[in-house]
Amino acid sequence: MSDESMPELRREENVADEQKAKQQTRPWLTPMFVGIGLGLVIALGGLGVLTQLPPRQQKAVADKVPPQANPVMTVTVAPVQATRVSRTFNTTGTIAARDLIPVLPQANGLQVKIIPEDIKEGTYVKKGQVLAILDDSMLQAQMSGARAEIESKQADVGSRQASMVSQEATVESYQAIVRQKKADLAQAKAKLEEAQKNYLRYRKLAIAGAISLQELDTRAYTVKTAVEVVRVAEENIRGAQANVLSAQANTGSAEANIYKAKADVRSSVAKAIQLQTQLKQTVVRAPISGIVAEKLARIGDVTGIPPQTQVGTVIGGTQKLFSIIRDGRLELQADVPEIQLPQVEIGAAVQISSDIDSRVQLQGRVREIQPLVNDKRREATVKIDLPLTNLLRPGMFARAAITTNSAIAMVVPQKAVQPQADGSAMIFTLSGDDLVRSQKIEVGEPINSELVEIKNGLQLGDRVIIDGAGYLKDGDRVRVSQ
Template sequence: MNVSDESSSELGMEDALKADDADVGQKLNSQSNRLWLKPLLLGTGLGFAIAIGGVGAFKHNTNSPQKAVANNPVSSAKPAMTVTIAAVEPASIAQKLNTTGTVAASDLIPVLPQSNGLQIRQIPENIKEGAFVKKGQVLAVLDDSILQTQIIQAKADVQSKQADVESKQADVASKLATVSANQAIVKQRQADLAQAKARLEEAQKNFQRYQQLAASGAISQQELDTRSFTVKTATEAVRVAEENVRSAQANVGSSQANISIAEANVNKAQADVRSSAAKVGQLQTQLGQTLVLAPVSGIIAEKLARVGDVTGIPPQTQVGNVIGGTQKLFSIIRDRKLELQAKVPEIQLSLVKVGATVEVSSDMNRLVKLEGRVREIEPMVNDQRREAIVKIDLPATNLLKPGMFARAAITTNNAMGMTVPQKAVQPQPDGSVVVFMLSGEDIVRAQKVELGEPINGNRVEIKSGLKIGDRVVVRGAGYLKDGDKVLISPEG
């Protein structure tokens, strides 16, 4: 704000104060016959007078230095750019052990038929290797012609009874709404009662005050009788409000009793549904002997069954797929869970801990950037390669499949290092990296640094070139050169 703006502001303030003073004068003239208000108004006028005097003194004191500033032009040059700064901070930085391995199924589940000697009549078209199946999904049909009609009828009965349940639940909801409405009425009646009591209390106080005035002869008996009647009216209003509250509360109790009856009807209808569903379950158990169902959710890794095969009699090429005398029809990767079986040299095995985080990537697919976790370290070390297998749990993904090659960076430990904001780092044409350090109060100089690992997405490790506590430019760093003068923004 310049001097003229401040003068205008101060004149406006004086006008406002004068207007307030004029209002006070008018109040004094209009109420001069009320002697008990004179001390109060006198104090008010004195306060305004003091305020006006303070404004005048403020104007006198502020004009002089402002004029002095106006007469003395700024001699220092403006800084080149406003920037934000940040200090080099210590941080715990993870150390990595780089290795490679093969993707494999974490838990491979075999699928066996429940009955042997039955021909496979159908395999759904979507049941193939690599397809995702849900637990209980039909993989193959051995014989589905016996119980289908009975199951359809039983399911229709379940749906009918379920509709009855929904109807009775709707009745419960309706009665709950009635309870809520009655409870709202109770609250409203209680509010009316509170208001009536407040009016009664006010009427009683007024009556007591008027009794004193009547005793001193200040008011007539008629006025006192009027106040007495007001008290009686307010008392009756309180009684009526209390009766309304009791009536509303009784309605709530009645509607809550109706809810209990409706809920009992729902319970009975649900029992009928359970009875019908039990019949369906019984029929489905019998039908289950003719269906091959997925025991878990996951990815089909192997499809060994073919239409026309007879369970328990595997083709000659599948003799090795017989488990416990029963032919394996499929194998499923449970819950899509994959693992990376990474190879770790014996001399580095002590660095790996169960539960350590692992960054997984692939040379064949740059989109693979996953975070796994060490689940198990196999106790046996290969006596020829002197390597052990470290099993790393992988998150669910469609980017990796069993048998693929992948890279792993296993976190071994944490060490203290230095970090700066990512925006402070400026790549150079010669391949080097610099940051701009604050030298003194407002000069920056370019400092080459050696970068480490990214930290939390917005910071980066500095291996050398800085020390803890150094101040570096963050916002605006891309527009600076060595030796520039800057203005530090308080936002940083």
């Protein structure tokens, strides 16, 4: 080998070494190149076969391979689910106070003097709050007279008690005289007894001739004198005892006068207490807590004498001043046809709504079913308790959906249902991964603001299109949002 060919050979060896090094540093290129080559061969072979077919067969093959459509839009889907659905029937009624309490004056014939400015219809008042104040000037005057009369009667009792003390002292004095007279009588009897003994002894002496008859007569006179003294003493005792009885009678009369005077005091006190009670009744207070439904009283009205415009507000002969809805509780008095009454149960849930106020979406409960059916309309009144709310007032009209029973039903979001011009409804379902299919359905009752019942047309587990359903048609392809 010549020297000229050596450099050329070395260059070729260097190039081969560089290519070998590149192949070692990029081993992943080999499979890629192999795959590309195989693809080209298959494609060219297919084109060759296709070119060998007649033109008519070439067109048929081309029609059997449709082009892949791009997704129309991105949508969200939800499965058809089963849930418990309440069956209801609809009726109407009037809002009324559940318990309307009249406020009557406890004192008649008094003028309404003050009504606080914050007492108005619709105002919430607490039990015991002042609703009105009546003029009490006449009662105050009567109260002053009653107090003066009590003081006078009490002074009379004191005077009569002093008189009785005096009478008791008189009785005691007469009793002392009786005791003294009895002592005098005892002394007189003792002297009489002694005189009689002396007379008997002197009589014996006179009979024996020891003394003269004149001496005996003296002793007989002494006996007569002693007998008279005893008689006078007994008379004195009887007189003194009579005085005692008279004084005791006067004492009893004085005691009776005291009892009468005390009774007069008690009567005056009772009258004063009654006036005091009437004075308290001049302040008209709320008997319960609740909302003022009616304000009938006006300043200047006289209680018990209703104005001509308030003749219908008299209850039991007494003018009604106010009426209060106890605790602000309202009820719906719904009219239910008699054929539907068997479906209504006490405690059943009721959905309350209003045609004029969309905010009224309340949940009530059946509290009472009136026993009488109107013989003209063939309806009964069903009373439905309402929750506390400021959206309703007595006398308003409202609608009620009364729950009768519940069952398991299929539900879908309301946004998935597409109303049609003929009154029917349609829904789009997702077939496969991206293909849209339209399906006619039969819609039942709305479950809430988001779900609606499907009676027919779907099966549990079907995927319905929600967002974007209004812009689709049957056969569209969509992309499902994850």
